[in-house]
Amino acid sequence: MRLLTKGLLIVAIPSLFEVLLLGALFKSQADAEDAERWAAHSAQVVNQAAEVRQPMLLESARIRNAILLDQSEPISRPELWADLEVKAGELARLVSDNPQQSAAARGLHNTIARYRQWADSARARMQNGQRDALIRELRDEEGPHRLSDFLNRLDGFVEQERRLGQQRTAQLQAARQSQTWLLIAAVLGSIVTAGLASLAFTRNIGNRIAVLIANAQRLADGQPLAARVGGDDEICQLDDALHRSSERLNEASRQAEGYRAEVEQRARELADVNADLRQQTQDNEMFIYSVSHDLRSPLVNLQGFSKEITHATRDLLDAVEQLALPEQDKMRLRTLVEEDIHTSLRFIQNAVTRSAGIIDAMLRLSRAGRVEYQPVMLDMHAIVQRIVAAMSSTIRAKGALVDIAADLPPAFGDPTSVEQVLGNLVGNAVNYLDPARPGHITVGHVRQADNIATAPSLVTYFVRDNGLGIAPAYLDKMFIAFQRLHGNAAPGEGIGLALVKRVVERHGGRIWVESLEGQGSCFFVALPARPPVAP
Structure with missing residues (x-):
């Protein structure tokens, strides 16, 4: 089982317990809300009963006063009975879910209807001059004019509703207490469940991680590793x-x-x-x-x-x-x-x-291999100028033109040896010019962006001429001692280029030639561009 799955189980187990407890908590909350709603409903019913009681008492007193004062107009007002009809109907609607209270509400409604009938008849008798009979009727303890039936019924209705309200209030308190205990149980259960799951997980994972750490330390120290840990997870x-x-x-x-x-x-x-x-x-x-x-x-x-x-x-x-x-x-x-x-x-x-x-x-x-070099940063332009000045008489005799690039970069090497190298190359270029055309020799350097033949730590110079050139078959022999191509063009033993190659290689550079027979040659010399970095 993967660590992610185990971690999800650690979260899932307490979460499942919490879901169950929360379900019970929500049910308890619903019960409490329901009990609270019914308790409020009972209070509303009692208040509505008071709304019915007060007009009836006031109307009874008004009718008595009207009879005593011999005034028929205040007796049995239609707007009052219409308002009482609405309030009694609202009271019946509020208790429609309770059959007992609903029956009591109907009884109240009938009592109010009988009292209204008596009031209507009293108004008619007052208008017909039967006031004395009404007064005697009022003095009688029995009869429809009495409110005792209405009041008794209403008091019984209110008392019953108050008992229901007390029961519902008790249920509300019990539901809230149950909700509190469920909340405490949910918190404590979640903590205990999470702790037990974490303990079980960490004991297993912790022991295996300890073995893993020990193996890592052994691996770092070069010691043999302990036995492999079991399981199929990331550890x-x-x-x-x-x-x-x-x-x-x-x-x-x-x-x-x-x-x-x-x-x-x-x-x-x-x-x-x-x-x-x-x-x-x-x-x-x-x-x-x-x-x-x-x-x-x-x-x-x-x-x-x-x-x-x-x-x-x-x-x-x-x-x-x-x-x-x-x-x-x-x-x-x-x-x-x-x-x-x-x-x-x-x-x-x-x-x-x-x-x-x-x-x-x-x-x-x-x-050549025993000379001790004293390398420094060299002004290559000054070195080439000295070489050309020293050969000026030979150059004039050949009728040649020598161009020196003005931006020759410096190099790192032994001054005498590097001057011998360039002097040999310039001298060969002068000696092997073609007598059939004016000689032209160029001394320059290859720019770094175009210098793909050498490493960036080297700077490459060239000596180009339009002389006799070199046949392709002899290009590989140019730097071998005692090999001469145009033996009659100039005196020598054929070791100049061999010495040049040895000097250049001792400097850590390289030399090569590109040539076309009858068109000229170009010798390239790559020398260190800067002193070597100390290790």
């Missing part, structure tokens, strides 16, 4: 939810232990990998340094000996000129030295220079 559902939560928490705890052990194992493995990686990085740096150092000596020797061979061939040519040989042989020797030997030596010297450049590039690339 049972809550307790079932607590038990299921406890089971899931235990399962989650077991899984967490497994995950924790796995994470610790992975952390140990990662620490080992990081240690191996650091060792490999150190070994690679040592290897690169050793290789570069070891390779420089033979390269220097090759460079020196090639120069020595060049000087020796010049001496050899001078010696050939002094020999007594045919001119044809001298020409053949000069051609052999100048075209074959000198050309081979130039190839050797170029290869040595190229190898030396590659070795220097490898050293710069290996040192």
Whole structure:
């Protein structure tokens, strides 16, 4: 049974008892009202009887005086008898529900009618000169002129009605007393019934809620829960939810232990990998340094000996000129030295220079990860202006135009490294312009509303040119070391963009390129817009 149903029962049981008591109370109230109405009715009947008595007494006295004074006009007035007829009829109507009183009322009506007949006859006899006979009749104690019959009947009628009134008043008092006791019983019964129902309900619910609270506390403390509470109401559902939560928490705890052990194992493995990686990085740096150092000596020797061979061939040519040989042989020797030997030596010297450049590039690339950055908020507009000013002679030689956006937002980074990044990108844009058309380079930034490629914590700059462009097949290779697309357009070893990518990623940013071959390229650089928030 649900708690709502139980609560409704708590309300319904006392309410049912109250309804029964109220029904009895309403019946008692109706009885009291009925008794009160009948008591008032009895009083009204008595008053109406008095309304009939008074005119009859006054009329009897008036008739006697008229006879004594020998005046026939006041005797048997029609308007008086009409009024008495109405009052007697009203009295009969009031007691029509009581057969005994109704019969008495009819008797009164007949008595009044007989008295009226006598009064009418007295008026006629007065007019006929029979006054003395009327006086003797009045002196007689018997006869229709006497009011005793009327008064006796009226007194009996009133006495009977007063007894009825007393009975009805007693009934009214008994009904009111019964109403009072029923009201007291209704209040006390409602309180007792509600108390008993609430006690029964709260003992059952209170014990189960105590178990529920204890289970909730145990769940909060991570302890095993007590046995499930019985029933099918909301408390049972809550307790079932607590038990299921406890089971899931235990399962989650077991899984967490497994995950924790796995994470610790992975952390140990990662620490080992990081240690191996650091060792490999150190070994690679040592290897690169050793290789570069070891390779420089033979390269220097090759460079020196090639120069020595060049000087020796010049001496050899001078010696050939002094020999007594045919001119044809001298020409053949000069051609052999100048075209074959000198050309081979130039190839050797170029290869040595190229190898030396590659070795220097490898050293710069290996040192890029060891530079300690000093990041600050940067004025990017000032940095780009310095880069363009430093390249002004090359830009003029190329006949190019460089536009710098006036509203470049600031970025957070190392000043020297960021200037190297933008300098490399602007330099590449100048070096790889298309000679067939005027060069145009734009340095700007992507507004935040349009910047869907990066996170809101980054600000994105771009360097756009209308140069040679990049073929789609080479876009994925642009940031790999020693990869060059237009090798003859500008000197270099092909590590500039690789260094740029490494610097940008160390700043927590990213770099990418969009290009169309023959139309130009656009390099995007996303750098932190503000210092990182301290944890």
